[in-house]
Amino acid sequence: MARALFPLALKTVALTTAALCFAGGAQAALFEDDEARRAILDLRQRVEAMRVQSEQRQSDENGQLRRSLLELQTQIEQVRGELARMTGQNEQLTRTLGDLQARQQAVDDRLKKSEPSTVTVDGREFNADPKEKADFDAALGVFRGGQFAQAQTAFAEFVKRYPQSGYNASALFWLGNAQYATRNYNEAIANFRSMLSLAPDHPKAPEAVLSIANCQIELKDTRAARRTLEDLGKAYPQSEAAQAARERLSRLR
Numbered sequence: 001m002a003r004a005l006f007p008l009a010l011k012t013v014a015l016t017t018a019a020l021c022f023a024g025g026a027q028a029a030l031f032e033d034d035e036a037r038r039a040i041l042d043l044r045q046r047v048e049a050m051r052v053q054s055e056q057r058q059s060d061e062n063g064q065l066r067r068s069l070l071e072l073q074t075q076i077e078q079v080r081g082e083l084a085r086m087t088g089q090n091e092q093l094t095r096t097l098g099d100l101q102a103r104q105q106a107v108d109d110r111l112k113k114s115e116p117s118t119v120t121v122d123g124r125e126f127n128a129d130p131k132e133k134a135d136f137d138a139a140l141g142v143f144r145g146g147q148f149a150q151a152q153t154a155f156a157e158f159v160k161r162y163p164q165s166g167y168n169a170s171a172l173f174w175l176g177n178a179q180y181a182t183r184n185y186n187e188a189i190a191n192f193r194s195m196l197s198l199a200p201d202h203p204k205a206p207e208a209v210l211s212i213a214n215c216q217i218e219l220k221d222t223r224a225a226r227r228t229l230e231d232l233g234k235a236y237p238q239s240e241a242a243q244a245a246r247e248r249l250s251r252l253r
Contacts, residue, residue: 119166122173123203126166136167143174148181169199173208185215206232206241213248226252 116127121136128136139154155175159168172195179188192208192215199205209232216225229245229252236242 121167122170124166124169124199128166132162132165132167135161136165136171139171140174143178148178151175152178152182152184169195169202170204172198173202173204176208176211180211180215180218183218185218188212189215206236206239209235210241210245210248213245217248217252222252 116129117133118125119128119133135154135158139151139158142154143151152175155171155178158165158171159175162168165171172191176188176191176195179185179191189212192212195202195208196205202208209228213225213228213232216222216228226249229249232239232245233242233249
């Protein structure tokens, strides 16, 4: 019986040893799983911390970038405003300069209009005011337009208005012709003689003497006309008017 109990005891020991070994292995496995879980949790926490830190850094960088962009935009707007202001000032300066130049030109034009200038009429050169020249040209234009009565008035007014004008000899000549055309022969003679007294060397002086003779012929004063024609030949022998006077004398005889 003792022999029979011994194997049973060995089995019991063996089972107990096995159980203990299994229990120890199980405990070791459980320990290893806890460590792994803690390591995983720790890793997750570190990854989460890194993610949060990265997001925070990215958020900070984005905020800084936005602030930088906003500052840059503000600077750009300021520069644009300054450029607009400077452009406005330049445009104002340009307008002001243009106005000043226009005013200066207007002043220059007025001065030119009022300043005497050199003119040449009937071969005679002299200085005349712009208004004086304009009035003479206007009167002469009326005469050349065949409006002799109006021309007579215009030249008579010119002589009164400009008694010292260099145009006066020519104005008296054309005044006499206008009066001859309107058959005011005595007045024409008086103005032709005034012209000869004022400028005996005037290029139209021979024509003025011939016109006096023509007025005298129209007045039937043949003796006076003959004397005038003879004087013309003596005073201006080389003129075309003197040749016409010689022809006229031959007919008067």
